[in-house]
Amino acid sequence: MNEKTKPAKKTPAAGPKPKAAPPDGKKKALDPKQIVHADFLAAAAPGSSLPAPTMAEIAFAGRSNVGKSSLINTLVERKGLVRTGATPGVTRQINLFEARARDGATFHLIDLPGYGYAKRSKAERTAWGDLIEGYLRGRITLAALVILVDVRRGLEEDDLELIQFVEEARDVQRRPVEIVIVATKADKIGRSASRSATAAMAKSTGRKVIGFSSVTGEGRAELWALLRKVTLGTPEATSVVKDPEPEPA
Template sequence: MSLLHRASFTVSAARLDQLPPSSVPEVCFVGRSNSGKSSAINVLTNQRRLAFSSKTPGRTRLINLFGLPDPLNLDDPEARLGYLVDLPGYGYAAVAKQAREEWADVLGGYLRQREALVGVVLLIDIRRGVTDLDRRLVDWITPTKRPVLALLTKADKLPYGQRMRTIFSVRKDLADIGALFTVPFSATERIGLEEAGEIIANWISPKVVP
């Protein structure tokens, strides 16, 4: 069983000061509204509704943490090997400007300040490529020198040749990220599932073999 399959909901937070102490590794998931973030988390953890999106895209503003139990300390249900962190989606036009700015402050603050963060999963709709909003997010991430896994979601929507060209284009657009992994991904067709899962699990615990 993959380490990620053991994930369970732990806590939600509206502000950074509501998060638990930075004591174990965290891998965060972030992407535009409608980029397929919730679907990716669910398929990677082999669960149907661990993560879910609002019926109104862009309305979910909580940071959700999913704990991964420590296999060496199963007697303690509170012991965590790490967390998967679902950050709010960004860039939805229907959200008021002030709310978007507050939202951006939370996202940027987490990415810049969270000491436990060991890797970032950036979800990009493969049909859109890297947007201006994605670029803004990358500008927050790059100075931290944390590794990034760019999951190019909805990869099944493009023919193979176009998919490969888009991967090359995204790698070029994100070249300033030092440690970058680029994986075409589809939650429905399970494209890239194993590769992405292994990268994330190794960020949490290099000693764990999925």
């Protein structure tokens, strides 16, 4: 049936009344924690550095191709913000993004190049290793480190070494970095398999493990709520280089 042969729509007067918009005061409240703005700010490759730290940062680490960049896109609900790809080794720099929630809370999100990608030259791997380690050791505003693992593979040697590295890199100048483990690509296995895999990881590490999928969005709300909590709970959550509030005239 084409447009012309379609019967005319019935007037609503004949049927039940359409629901009226709720009066202003009764509108469904918008989620104050929802990220309403996200943007790329800066990048650093070996030999260059990020801008000086100004606010709480959440970094994302994990093996190449595990889904770090996809997770950031999912978290900020912006499909194309961060470049992703089917082959490992897509992210080749430290990329810094800014995300602002509706309530004004602002966070810096750091997408790290993946590790464990054997096809890189040894020199390149060393340079990147130094870059990432330098960031994790020295970034004074680093509040949380999200370590992504493939739910089907679990924690591997590289991941455990990273956890140990961050724990040992405690700095008197900053609060301990909160480590959050995310078991991603949960959509690739059934819900109950994913649940038991995350539970096993939680048991073996003694840490919270969140099941996640960038395809279905599973775990997004839980992860964001946790990251907000751990980030805002640290003194670094507020700007280090704060603009002084203007005095009222």
